[in-house]
Amino acid sequence: EVQLVESGGGLVQPGGSLRLSCAASGFTFSSYWMSWVRQAPGKGLEWVANIKQDGSEKYYVDSVKGRFTISRDNAKNSLYLQMNSLRAEDTAVYYCARGTSCLLWGQGTLVTVSS
Amino acid sequence: DVVMTQSPLSLPVTLGQPASISCRSSQSLVHSDGNTYLNWFQQRPGQSPRRLIYKVSNRDSGVPDRFSGSGSGTDFTLKISRVEAEDVGVYYCMQGTHWPLLFGPGTKVDIK
Numbered sequence A: 001e002v003q004l005v006e007s008g009g010g011l012v013q014p015g016g017s018l019r020l021s022c023a024a025s026g027f028t029f030s031s032y033w034m035s036w037v038r039q040a041p042g043k044g045l046e047w048v049a050n051i052k053q054d055g056s057e058k059y060y061v062d063s064v065k066g067r068f069t070i071s072r073d074n075a076k077n078s079l080y081l082q083m084n085s086l087r088a089e090d091t092a093v094y095y096c097a098r099g100t101s102c103l104l105w106g107q108g109t110l111v112t113v114s115s
Numbered sequence B: 001d002v003v004m005t006q007s008p009l010s011l012p013v014t015l016g017q018p019a020s021i022s023c024r025s026s027q028s029l030v031h032s033d034g035n036t037y038l039n040w041f042q043q044r045p046g047q048s049p050r051r052l053i054y055k056v057s058n059r060d061s062g063v064p065d066r067f068s069g070s071g072s073g074t075d076f077t078l079k080i081s082r083v084e085a086e087d088v089g090v091y092y093c094m095q096g097t098h099w100p101l102l103f104g105p106g107t108k109v110d111i112k
Helices: none
Strands: A003-007 A010-012 A018-025 A034-039 A045-051 A058-060 A068-073 A078-083 A092-098 A109-113 B004-007 B010-013 B019-025 B038-043 B050-054 B067-072 B075-080 B089-095 B107-111
Touching: A003 A092, A018 A034, A018 A092, A018 A109, A034 A068, A034 A078, A045 A068, A045 A078, A045 B089, A058 A068, A078 A092, B004 B089, B010 B019, B019 B038, B019 B089, B019 B107, B038 B067, B050 B067, B075 B089
Parallel strands: A010 A109, B010 B107
Antiparallel strands: A003 A018, A018 A078, A034 A045, A034 A092, A045 A058, A068 A078, A092 A109, B004 B019, B019 B075, B038 B050, B038 B089, B067 B075, B089 B107
16 A cells, blocks of 8 residues: 655753654655644644655755754665754644645644743 | 635535635645646634545545546646535645645635
């Protein structure tokens, strides 16, 4: 089955760190750009970051630049998002998605930044 | 950066009637490769988003043919020919031509 499964979300204090993972299966992971998209409670979708197939290109929304790092391990069919210096406004469901046009989505993992 | 707008933001519809959502970008979405990377997504309540349309007018596999996309340059439209109960949710356009990628604010579709 073609799917993406996110994990790693949870409650973290402001200024803390968290690493999200996304496990891909059912397709050739190394052939696709991958994306992270987030959705704050009751709000719309916000693109967060993209990474090229070989990891050589990475792009971020301005609000996370310098704090978040997207990476991937093609041997493990996995995508990651390292999130540092977390803020309350980073509270959201984080989705991984396949490609820059986001055909395939995971179920999401909730990150809550609160003291 | 590109700015994406959608209208209306709320759309009450009658079952069986058509519905139309507009999406506008502040810059042309025609890429240097000649493609226009404008996509449409549906998010039903409590679910992950689902892509419906890619590159303006191409319907994804499994998407009912009552959904159609059109437009060019900076003006785009998603149409539902006859709204069904399962179409309730929020619809987002998204541009993939320019970095940063950007979703529109969303249009909430519900039944009158």
